[in-house]
Amino acid sequence: xxxATAAAILVxxxxxxxxxxxxxxxxxxxxxxxxxEEPDEPLVRVAPPKSATSMRKTLSQFSSPQLPWFFLQEAxxxxxxxASSIPPAxxxxxxxxxxxxxxxxxxxxxxxxxxxxxxxxxxxxSFTGKSSPxxxxxxxxxxxxxxxxxxxxxxxxxxxxxxxQVQRMNAICRHxxxxxxxxxxxxxxxxxxxxxxxxxxxxxxxxEMTKLTTRVICQAAFExxxxxxxxxxxxxxxxxxxxxxxxLKQNFNPWRASMFGKWCYSSVRQAHASAxxxxxxxxxxxxxxxxxxxxxxxxxxxxARRKNAAGNKExxxxxxxxxxxxxxxxxxxxxxxxxxxxxxTDLSETDRIGEMVTFLLGGYDTTGYTLGNALTLxxxxxxxxxxxxxxxIQAEQKALLELTTTTSSSTTNDAAxxxxxxxxxxxxxxxxHCVIKETFRLYPVAAMGPGSRKLDHDLLIPLAEEQDGDDxxxxxxxxxxxxxxxxxxxxxxxxxxxxxxxGVFGNETVDLFDPDRWxxxxxxSNETKKRMNHSLxxxxxxxxxxxxxxxxxxxxxxxxxxLIRHYRFSVQQTGQxxxxxxxxxxxxxxxxxxxxxxxxxxxxxxxxx
Numbered sequence: 001x002x003x004a005t006a007a008a009i010l011v012x013x014x015x016x017x018x019x020x021x022x023x024x025x026x027x028x029x030x031x032x033x034x035x036x037e038e039p040d041e042p043l044v045r046v047a048p049p050k051s052a053t054s055m056r057k058t059l060s061q062f063s064s065p066q067l068p069w070f071f072l073q074e075a076x077x078x079x080x081x082x083a084s085s086i087p088p089a090x091x092x093x094x095x096x097x098x099x100x101x102x103x104x105x106x107x108x109x110x111x112x113x114x115x116x117x118x119x120x121x122x123x124x125x126s127f128t129g130k131s132s133p134x135x136x137x138x139x140x141x142x143x144x145x146x147x148x149x150x151x152x153x154x155x156x157x158x159x160x161x162x163x164x165q166v167q168r169m170n171a172i173c174r175h176x177x178x179x180x181x182x183x184x185x186x187x188x189x190x191x192x193x194x195x196x197x198x199x200x201x202x203x204x205x206x207x208e209m210t211k212l213t214t215r216v217i218c219q220a221a222f223e224x225x226x227x228x229x230x231x232x233x234x235x236x237x238x239x240x241x242x243x244x245x246x247x248l249k250q251n252f253n254p255w256r257a258s259m260f261g262k263w264c265y266s267s268v269r270q271a272h273a274s275a276x277x278x279x280x281x282x283x284x285x286x287x288x289x290x291x292x293x294x295x296x297x298x299x300x301x302x303x304a305r306r307k308n309a310a311g312n313k314e315x316x317x318x319x320x321x322x323x324x325x326x327x328x329x330x331x332x333x334x335x336x337x338x339x340x341x342x343x344x345t346d347l348s349e350t351d352r353i354g355e356m357v358t359f360l361l362g363g364y365d366t367t368g369y370t371l372g373n374a375l376t377l378x379x380x381x382x383x384x385x386x387x388x389x390x391x392x393i394q395a396e397q398k399a400l401l402e403l404t405t406t407t408s409s410s411t412t413n414d415a416a417x418x419x420x421x422x423x424x425x426x427x428x429x430x431x432x433h434c435v436i437k438e439t440f441r442l443y444p445v446a447a448m449g450p451g452s453r454k455l456d457h458d459l460l461i462p463l464a465e466e467q468d469g470d471d472x473x474x475x476x477x478x479x480x481x482x483x484x485x486x487x488x489x490x491x492x493x494x495x496x497x498x499x500x501x502x503g504v505f506g507n508e509t510v511d512l513f514d515p516d517r518w519x520x521x522x523x524x525s526n527e528t529k530k531r532m533n534h535s536l537x538x539x540x541x542x543x544x545x546x547x548x549x550x551x552x553x554x555x556x557x558x559x560x561x562x563l564i565r566h567y568r569f570s571v572q573q574t575g576q577x578x579x580x581x582x583x584x585x586x587x588x589x590x591x592x593x594x595x596x597x598x599x600x601x602x603x604x605x606x607x608x609x
């Protein structure tokens with residue numbers, strides 16, 4: 001159905017273009033009155049099919065950790081006989097009043113992109129405009145797309161994610177992962193060698209990777225280099241408590257959000273306390289940043305005085321101090337997120353804190369869980385992990401060989417240069433990209449999409465043509481059918497349906513972890529790969545796409561090969577897929593062993609599980 005819908009959209013656009021041109025010709029043609037314009041083909045408007053699942057069961061799923069799988073099952077119920085019978089959209093059975101606009105779920109990536117790229121589409125009012133004890137009244141996450149605040153701030157923070165800044169933050173990421181390996185991973189390896197895996201020398205990949213990415217954000221985005229392990233643990237705890245209350249429980253029980261909620265429920269009071277702790281944590285980082293900037297300015301002023309006293313400058317002491325004082329108070333050499341927020345004089349202190357919480361909320365778990373999901377999948381599929389490691393070694397060896405043949409011996413012996421070339425080769429390894437894509441596809445952290453959209457006009461989706469008339473083919477007329485997504489509808493665009501669409505990824509392997517499906521996907525003539533890539537949009541698209549997607553991609557491409565190249569991960573305790581805002585493989589425990597030889601593939605360990 002996905003392929004048929006895409007083809008139908010293209011034919012529909014061509015048909016409309018030809019019809020407009022024909023009308024122009026007809027209007028410019030003068031006749032004696034014997035010209036008669038041919039009537040248009042019949043156009044049949046159909047509504048999206050409605051789910052057969054009861055309203056009660058449907059509503060109960062919205063607070064369930066199985067929500068993504070429910071949506072996937074709902075889409076596939078229309079395709080029990082053939083994958084092509086899955087419609088491009090269907091209606092959820094949640095409409096209390098028949099005259100109210102429906103809630104529609106899009107199942108086709110082409111239609112989803114139409115919705116997301118439509119400049120008039122807006123996040124549903126149930127999501128925007130709400131105040132949150134976590135983020136405050138106004139922030140990038142909740143502000144309407146067409147609001148002046150959202151447009152201005154989105155533009156102002158964009159330089160923090162330029163290619164230069166991504167390189168800076170990626171260097172911090174490399175330092176953080178190296179530090180994590182020394183403090184956490186290596187002790188586990190040593191313990192496993194001494195005491196055995198059965199004695200508990202395992203790790204939770206989801207938990208460890210979210211801690212790592214939280215540290216990266218604090219240091220790279222907020223320049224808070226001294227973030228402690230305790231602060232990270234407390235942040236993750238308080239964020240979870242607050243989010244479960246304000247994004248889940250209060251949505252289904254408005255009484256909890258009322259002025260009486262704190263009096264009636266101790267969990268509401270705990271959530272407000274957790275929200276306040278999170279905001280206080282951001283205030284601590286903001287205060288630390290300002291203190292560092294003030295210290296830097298004082299050092300620069302002292303250096304200016306010293307040079308002036310020594311006669312190294314023509315300017316007198318007063319001019320030196322005056323010139324230095326004209327520098328922006330946020331004199332950091334980097335365009336970090338926090339620096340741009342501090343420099344923005346339109347923001348109040350409350351707004352700055354709210355935006356810091358927003359950036360933490362948008363990045364700490366999405367990237368962390370993606371890394372955790374990838375490590376778990378590779379641990380479950382040791383042959384895939386082994387193939388990835390082999391490809392990384394080959395890419396590394398090729399890059400180092402090119403280095404020795406194109407540069408001087410002093411350069412090739414430089415440890416920093418070798419390390420840079422090695423890491424660059426890993427990040428650009430094609431099979432690494434295949435593994436990352438397949439992880440994104442099978443377990444997209446934003447499984448339910450970037451938030452629902454509200455249509456402000458009817459959206460027509462062309463369907464396959466049918467024939468009308470008697471058995472005589474000469475008398476049959478084509479019937480053009482369009483599915484109508486009516487104005488005012490709430491449109492859900494769950495990524496997990498596109499990423500697991502059997503019409504795109506095949507009935508037999510759609511639910512399997514198979515990175516090989518992405519190999520050679522740069523072949524422009526391969527229509528299957530084109531459709532697969534077209535159906536994968538992990539970071540959403542349009543004006544509300546993830547502003548930090550370049551950093552997230554660079555972070556994953558830096559951390560994952562660093563670990564797989566040197567360590568082997570094996571499943572010791574099986575967990576399960578869990579969903580709360582993000583989709584993750586939870587409660588898995590992995591053992592870790594280090595490869596004995598840097599270039600050894602340990603091919604004799606194929607049966608290691």
